[in-house]
Amino acid sequence: MSCELCTADGGTVLWRDDFCRVVRVSGEAFPGFCRVILARHVREMTDLAPAERDRLMRAVFACEEALRGLLAPDKVNLASLGNQVAHLHWHVIPRFEDDSRFPDPIWAPARRAGTRRASPGDAALARRLAELLA
Amino acid sequence: MSCELCTADGGTVLWRDDFCRVVRVSGEAFPGFCRVILARHVREMTDLAPAERDRLMRAVFACEEALRGLLAPDKVNLASLGNQVAHLHWHVIPRFEDDSRFPDPIWAPARRAGTRRASPGDAALARRLAELLA
Numbered sequence: 001m002s003c004e005l006c007t008a009d010g011g012t013v014l015w016r017d018d019f020c021r022v023v024r025v026s027g028e029a030f031p032g033f034c035r036v037i038l039a040r041h042v043r044e045m046t047d048l049a050p051a052e053r054d055r056l057m058r059a060v061f062a063c064e065e066a067l068r069g070l071l072a073p074d075k076v077n078l079a080s081l082g083n084q085v086a087h088l089h090w091h092v093i094p095r096f097e098d099d100s101r102f103p104d105p106i107w108a109p110a111r112r113a114g115t116r117r118a119s120p121g122d123a124a125l126a127r128r129l130a131e132l133l134a
Numbered sequence: 135m136s137c138e139l140c141t142a143d144g145g146t147v148l149w150r151d152d153f154c155r156v157v158r159v160s161g162e163a164f165p166g167f168c169r170v171i172l173a174r175h176v177r178e179m180t181d182l183a184p185a186e187r188d189r190l191m192r193a194v195f196a197c198e199e200a201l202r203g204l205l206a207p208d209k210v211n212l213a214s215l216g217n218q219v220a221h222l223h224w225h226v227i228p229r230f231e232d233d234s235r236f237p238d239p240i241w242a243p244a245r246r247a248g249t250r251r252a253s254p255g256d257a258a259l260a261r262r263l264a265e266l267l268a
Binding site: 043045057064075082083102108109 | 177178179180184187188191192195198199202209210211212213214215216217218220229236237238239241242243
């Protein structure tokens, strides 16, 4: 079995340790969209030991906090789906009332073109994550 | 401001304490679909203290574990979105390869009618949650 999150980073790495990594998802539709990806190949959160679940969520929440500080989104969406790639990863998605799908999830059909807005730079986001996850 | 998760349970309550509740989402499309809803009105996970975040996630993971035991889904989807109702709640959704949208998120357009399957009873789910969250 070949898993694309085992064989590649899955985006620009902003922060990593031996347990997980935070990557930036490219694309202008959802500025600041990041993913937190477990290093090893595990399918579900409840396949992790409780302390590992907490550790992964700490990275997810650090990501949310960093993005709120830099982007001030109207809402943050968090999701662990994995139907296509069953290797634990969390989507952390800043949402804006004028984005293409708000208030629907980003996986719903577009409602409008969506306002384009500036993205925080990778360096600023990486710095903030390093502070929060120190 | 009126919030529908402040003024009503939002589904059949399977488990609750003074901090959060687990409710069953009605509908046959996604059998076993539950939500974990924070008791008080808070917008984002990072608006909670770290210990409260962990406490809420423990309920989410208990829900995942109960549903895996009773339904053996092909995948479990977890999501905290809140774009429509910005009162912290987690969707815990058992997914099957023959459901109407797999491998897309449940918010994407349907791919097929989807195979109907039996749902675990509320009593069985409530009993398992009580054990896991004791």
